Amino acid sequence: MSASDQDTPTADAPEADEVRGTRGGRAAGTAPKAPGTPEPPASSEESEVPDGVRGEGLTPKQARRLRVAAASVLLVALAVVLVVRLASRTSVLVVGVYGLAMILCGIVIELSRNGRTRLGTWLLVGGLLTALALDWLVLP
Structure with a gap:
């Protein structure tokens, strides 16, 4: 062997690739790709959802x-109804309910601002139905 052959790394010596965490130009731990194989999409959502529209809501x-x-x-709306109801009949019950x-x-509003939207929705629906029932x- 000549001196020039000893200085150049061979294909059988993977020390340089292991230091960088890759082997043969690909990331460590990934399987080689067959030639002619199409690239998979970045995520399955992109291929199924056109123009960024999400079907989840x-x-x-x-x-x-x-x-x-x-x-x-x-x-x-409740403030307006309260004023109208107070104009027609003055009652502590009207003020209390509305x-x-x-x-x-x-x-x-505060629950929604803090991220508790489902709880807020249930409270809003239940509270308004209760107010209408009362x-x-x-009320007279």
Whole structure:
């Protein structure tokens, strides 16, 4: 063997590739790819979902914003109904029922802001149904 043959690494000496964590130009632990094999998509979602539209529904951020907006609209609507009801008949029960419903809307807004959207939705629906039932059954 000549001196020039001893200085050049051979294909059988993988020491340099092992130091970098690769073998033969590919990442360690990956199987070699057959020639002509098409590349798989980056993720299965990209191939199934056109133009970034997700079929799962709302994102958590969108759900929070939607529930905050719905509770805010209901809060304003309940305030208007409270004023109209107080103009027709002054009663502590009217203030109590609609005041509690407005407080419930505020609680739902805070729950939604803190990420508790499902709990907020159930409270909002249950509270509003209760307020309507009390209005129909209890208030004169």
